[in-house]
Amino acid sequence: MSILDEISKIGVVPVIKLDDPNDAVPLAEALKAGGVPVAEVTFRTGAAEESIRRIASEVSGVLVGAGTVLTADQVERAHAAGAKFIVSPGFDQSVVAKCLELGLPVLPGCATPTEIMAALKLGLMAVKFFPASVYGGLAGIKALSAAFPGLMFVPTGGVGPKNLAEYLGFKPILACGGSWMVDVKNLPETRRLCAEARQIVKQVRG
Numbered sequence: 001m002s003i004l005d006e007i008s009k010i011g012v013v014p015v016i017k018l019d020d021p022n023d024a025v026p027l028a029e030a031l032k033a034g035g036v037p038v039a040e041v042t043f044r045t046g047a048a049e050e051s052i053r054r055i056a057s058e059v060s061g062v063l064v065g066a067g068t069v070l071t072a073d074q075v076e077r078a079h080a081a082g083a084k085f086i087v088s089p090g091f092d093q094s095v096v097a098k099c100l101e102l103g104l105p106v107l108p109g110c111a112t113p114t115e116i117m118a119a120l121k122l123g124l125m126a127v128k129f130f131p132a133s134v135y136g137g138l139a140g141i142k143a144l145s146a147a148f149p150g151l152m153f154v155p156t157g158g159v160g161p162k163n164l165a166e167y168l169g170f171k172p173i174l175a176c177g178g179s180w181m182v183d184v185k186n187l188p189e190t191r192r193l194c195a196e197a198r199q200i201v202k203q204v205r206g
Contacts, residue, residue: 133158
């Protein structure tokens with residue numbers, strides 16, 4: 001099973017911002033306990049690299065990736081730390097090229113037909129749709145999907161428990177990303193929110 005297939009099977013991708021690497025392993029274990037064994041650790045803080053390294057080496061069965069990746073250098077650092085996939089808020093050819101060179105699945109942010117065509121030209125068949133709520137939400141994805149059959153989307157930004165089922169019910173949705181499942185300082189709540197999200201996934205996808 002490919003990395004993207006694993007993500008699709010889980011159905012949701014928690015987006016995590018960590019300020020302290022010491023929080024990484026307990027949080028990853030909470031995600032796993034809640035039935036969501038995947039983590040997108042964003043490069044928005046200096047703790048990202050070490051957090052990815054600790055999750056990759058200390059928490060078995062959790063698929064850890066790097067998010068908010070803006071440069072090819074960050075791709076290399078994330079890969080060295082143990083990231084299994086890369087997520088970028090926008091489309092940058094150098095970032096995608098470095099991921100392809102390293103054999104890393106990448107989900108670049110694409111919200112326009114031009115960006116999608118650039119991604120398809122490089123052989124990608126799945127993209128991040130961000131920020132989803134700003135670019136039309138599910139209606140925006142459906143409009144783009146009509147022009148690009150076979151392309152899969154990971155909407156992030158404005159997705160939560162109230163509209164998760166609606167998004168997941170549309171077949172071209174690979175999975176949905178978001179930070180709503182994560183409370184770094186309240187791990188029991190993180191487990192509960194993850195379990196709730198997984199239940200919605202199961203209800204929609206079986």
